[in-house]
Amino acid sequence: MNGELGWVPSREADFKQGEKNASSLSDSDVAALKLSMLPGVGPRIMSRLLEVFGDASSVLAASTERLAAVDGVGKQLLHKIRHVEDYVDVGTIVNWCAVKGVQLLFHSSDDYPRPLKDLYDPPPVLFAKGSVLPSDRLSVAIVGTRHGTAYGTRQAERMAYGLAQAGVTVVSGLARGIDAAAHRGALQGGGRTLAFLGSGLGEIYPSEHVDLVEEVSQSGSVMTEFPPYMKPRAGLFPQRNRLIAAMSAATLVIEAPQRSGALITAHLAGELGRDVLGLPGPVTGRASQGVNSLIRDGAILVQTVDDVLESLGPLAETVSTRDGHQVRHPVELKLNEVERQVLDAVSEGGVLIDQVIQASELPAHRVMATIGVLEMRRLVRRLPGQQIARV
Incomplete structure (x- = not known):
């Protein structure tokens, strides 16, 4: 694996530092890194293995018979999984990342990009700079x-x-x-x-x-x-x-x-x-x-x-923008200050228009005109009883 990395520790201190950096990872993260970096394990085979065994640690600990029964796992790949230490040097990879300022984002971690989890075959590990x-x-x-x-x-x-x-x-x-x-x-x-x-x-x-x-x-x-x-x-x-x-x-x-x-x-x-x-x-x-x-x-x-x-349609969940606004629909990024002020006073469950006027501290005629604009942009809808709600 070192030859494939193109960066080989040349001193004993480098090897020890690699081992130290790798030791900071959990056992499950180390297993995920080993399996995802193993030559021959692409997204499809990875997804099959994880579907059968649940996680990377269970894959590496599985019996030869169970591994061989997985579609796509031939003799060569079976041998690599059984001898993963010969093909993947975790210490070297982790040390390279530390030297280069590269983060390891594991699927199980909070900092992994959430939209990628919509994939049926999300990468177990991402390298991120x-x-x-x-x-x-x-x-x-x-x-x-x-x-x-x-x-x-x-x-x-x-x-x-x-x-x-x-x-x-x-x-x-x-x-x-x-x-x-x-x-x-x-x-x-x-x-x-x-x-x-x-x-x-x-x-x-x-x-x-x-x-x-x-x-x-x-x-x-x-x-x-x-x-x-x-x-x-x-x-x-x-x-x-x-x-x-x-x-x-x-x-x-x-x-x-x-x-x-x-x-x-x-x-x-x-x-x-x-x-x-x-x-x-x-x-x-x-x-x-x-x-x-x-x-x-x-x-x-x-x-x-x-x-x-x-x-763009509504987002799956509200996103906090860099300026602190809570956005559910991308078109909200086009709103001016008054439109934002009125929209912020409207809840998803519905609120009386009089309450919107009171909360926004704007003249009634201006609030009514702004509600009309927000309706056209499909950000709010009218409800019975002089109420409006966010879409």
């Missing part, structure tokens, strides 16, 4: 071709900039083209952005995005489920795409030809019940053929940041 905040649940993925045109990259930067300024976290895959433009637009907008890699954090791809990784990690997080020095391979990117789709309340596609990884992300988002959005491009442009077809087949056409916010 930077931070993931509760407010990141209010997020939109922006994805597209690696060969973005000037039009596509401008649109990606524009949409990401506007979303970031509105308080939405922008998620993407750090690839060339549209992905990179989305991350940069979010950073220019002074907001947060999350990146998911199709390689390890010790093998940044493309290599020219090393500086971008540092910028993103200062205003969000760069994450991967792969070992530190896992080199990028074609098959790893669709696997990475499921994390982008799951992390986001919606996926916005900007420029994608007919055969594009961005379309895979969009389809995964749809399967997860997330909104799928498309920004149209020239009908004669090859780079826009895929996204235009996506819109034709039912994706929501958007042209502005307001379109994106209005298209």
Whole structure:
């Protein structure tokens, strides 16, 4: 495993430090790290193993007969599981993370990104450089071709900039083209952005995005489920795409030809019940053929940041924004101070309009007009008896 990591402790002190860092992990976390880093154990086999045995510790302790009965576990993988210590050096991995400032986010921990738990095969362990905040649940993925045109990259930067300024976290895959433009637009907008890699954090791809990784990690997080020095391979990117789709309340596609990884992300988002959005491009442009077809087949056409916010449905649970507001629907980010003041005075169970006037300390005519605006934006609804309630 050390050779695969690309970083080998050269002194006895390094080995001891690795063992010390590893000893800070619980037995279940060590087992999860061993199993998830074992060559040959991908998301599907991992989900089967955990479905049968319950947790990683039970998998590693299982009998040869029970392991062999699991679909996908052949002789080679069976041998690796039985001799996991020969293939995975936990001390080396944990020490690499400590040296590089990389966090280990275990599925069982509170700091693991909650939206990823909607997957049937969530990674047991994530390597993360930077931070993931509760407010990141209010997020939109922006994805597209690696060969973005000037039009596509401008649109990606524009949409990401506007979303970031509105308080939405922008998620993407750090690839060339549209992905990179989305991350940069979010950073220019002074907001947060999350990146998911199709390689390890010790093998940044493309290599020219090393500086971008540092910028993103200062205003969000760069994450991967792969070992530190896992080199990028074609098959790893669709696997990475499921994390982008799951992390986001919606996926916005900007420029994608007919055969594009961005379309895979969009389809995964749809399967997860997330909104799928498309920004149209020239009908004669090859780079826009895929996204235009996506819109034709039912994706929501958007042209502005307001379109994106209005298209998003209510969040599964209330999210606290960076400025302290409690948001249930992304369109609330568009509200002005008066609209926010009135909405904050309305409960989900319903409240008398007179009580809203009293709580908001605004003139009655202004409250009534604002309620009309909130109704049009589908944030409140009228109830019998001069009452209103949040939607």
